Amino acid sequence: MSLPHAILTALLEKPSSGLELTRRFDKSIGYFWSATHQQIYRELGRLEGEGHIRALPAEQPARGQKKRYEVLPAGRAELARWTAAAQDPKPQRDVLLLRLRAAAVVGTEGLEADLRRHLELHRRQLSEYEEIERRDFPPGRDAPQDRLRHLVLRAGIDLETFWTRWLTHALEEFAELPGAAPEAQPREPAPDTSG
Amino acid sequence: MSLPHAILTALLEKPSSGLELTRRFDKSIGYFWSATHQQIYRELGRLEGEGHIRALPAEQPARGQKKRYEVLPAGRAELARWTAAAQDPKPQRDVLLLRLRAAAVVGTEGLEADLRRHLELHRRQLSEYEEIERRDFPPGRDAPQDRLRHLVLRAGIDLETFWTRWLTHALEEFAELPGAAPEAQPREPAPDTSG
DNA sequence: CCCCGTTATGCAACTAGTTGCACAACCGTC
DNA sequence: GACGGTTGTGCAACTAGTTGCATAACGGGG
Incomplete structure (x- = not known):
């Protein structure tokens, strides 16, 4: 809505x-x-x-106009x-976190490469935001509209900063993990995976 | 999917x-x-x-069983x-940021109360996560599964931390704003709002 | 002049998630 | 032993967002 x-x-x-x-x-x-x-x-x-x-x-209100x-x-x-109007925050949905959780069960193989890719995307977005901040919100601009819009941009910057840090940390953890598939203690009956 | x-x-x-x-x-x-x-x-x-x-x-596979x-x-x-499999991060959608941006145009009246409410919700969620961290991930637990699941939880904690900080900052800015409706320089033809 | 790529507008079908409700069993109580 | 709350399962309709494609005008190039 x-x-x-x-x-x-x-x-x-x-x-x-x-x-x-x-x-x-x-x-x-x-x-x-x-x-x-x-x-x-x-x-x-x-x-x-x-x-x-x-x-x-308009002059000629026609299609393709x-x-x-x-x-x-x-x-x-x-x-x-x-x-x-009051609005409840809507429930979180994050595919990447879900995949990490799945990886804890079926192994991390293949996931690392995509984490790296995401890290790169977030870095790019972050520097784009920082560029906008430099351009549109130089020190001194503090009309109410500007302050509110700057606040929104800060949220974007801080969120991207969070993701780059978290992904970096996650990749460090991956590097320390023993094998690609952490299937040390199988909790379920371990069905025949070959078929 | x-x-x-x-x-x-x-x-x-x-x-x-x-x-x-x-x-x-x-x-x-x-x-x-x-x-x-x-x-x-x-x-x-x-x-x-x-x-x-x-x-x-099951013994009796019936409805309501x-x-x-x-x-x-x-x-x-x-x-x-x-x-x-590689997956692109899906486009951001955040209602609260959108409302703040709208408030830059139509005024902040009424929004502040809801920001406070959100701040409270995020604080609650944060302490819930921290409780889980204390309970499920005491220092020393470092089997691969645990490390991955802890990583996921850390994302939750850091995200909630970000939101509580950002909302606190936003409320401080609100307090400094002159009036409730920052309509200082109207950029559009300013249609008759009385009708 | 016709082909083709770009700009601008738009419909239709599909997918995923939400809301609202229904139905059956079980369980205590009056 | 009927009544009402709780537990467990499930369908149907609705809403929002996505994907795929269609249409038309405009502006070169061959």
């Missing part, structure tokens, strides 16, 4: 067409709420139907309502 | 009935891959159909394959 609100936020920051929104979702907002262009177009249609946004009139949207008062009100 | 593998891991650790799995998903594995009993039963049915698990024979499952060799092989 958050994509429409992500779009409303983006449109309030700047009225845009579907494609422009898609581009902005590839950075900025997309860092913590990703969406494909298909999702965005579908949602734009819904939001227009609900009277939350409207298409700015840019259509820019702006937020209507009802849309702004809905966004304000949603922002203030 | 991960729930079946979460279930396979849990069943390899210990053959269980649907309800027992549900309970174990409420702690342990559920900390990073939550699932309801409905999901679990449905998935157990699929896994049985695919020949990855089987129901242990415990049915325990164990993993078959094919299931173990599938889990090993999945664990080793």
Whole structure:
């Protein structure tokens, strides 16, 4: 239930067409709420139907033509309502941690390479965030909007920092592990794995 | 595509009935891959159909009767394959960060209370993890399985630590913010908000 | 002029996860 | 011995997000 609100936020920051929104979702907002262009177009249609946004009139409103949207008062009100409403954090889901747990049972073979790959991806993301911080939040910029947006960026930076550290630590542990398949004390009847 | 593998891991650790799995998903594995009993039963049915698990024979196999499952060799092989296969990290989605970003546009009113609530929830989760760490991973336990599982728990602890710190910092910033609605420089045509 | 790649918009089907409810057995109690 | 709460199992419908593909305009190059 958050994509429409992500779009409303983006449109309030700047009225845009579907494609422009898609581009902005590839950075900025997309860092913590990703969406494909298909999702965005579908949602734009819904939001227009609900009277939350409207298409700015264009010269030739034809297919394959840019259509820019702006937020209507009802849309702004809905966004304000949603922002203030209490919401429970939704249950964690992390595939990598699950795979590590599985590896404790079926062995770590093959997993290490993918951990390295993830470490590289997180490092890259981290330096991208740090670049944005240098560019958009130099010391001194402290209007309320800036402080809030900076806060969001800090969360991204700190999360990526956490992952790079954790993955580094995990790889160190892997290096110390005896064999690839830690099947020392089988707890189940150990069925015939050859078939 | 991960729930079946979460279930396979849990069943390899210990053959269980649907309800027992549900309970174990409420702690342990559920900390990073939550699932309801409905999901679990449905998935157990699929896994049985695919020949990855089987129901242990019971005396009276009737409805409303415990049915325990164990993993078959094919299931173990599938889990090993999945664990080793490369997987891209899936795009981030964080509602709280999105709301903060929205608040930069429509004002922070009402958001602060929910941030406090989240802070409390994360603190609670953190102390729960730390309790588990004291109980299950005292110094000295370093069989490969233990080290891997400890690593997973450390991720949970560090993530919760990050969130409590970040939320604390965010609340401090809120306290310094001038008004509730930072609408100083309107960037859009500022539509009539009264209607 | 036609082919082809790029830009821009959009529908339809699929997948995974959530919500709501139903049904049966068991177990204590009034 | 019927009543109501708890335990255990399960289906069906819904929601959100993903994947795959379709359509149209525009702008070169051969």
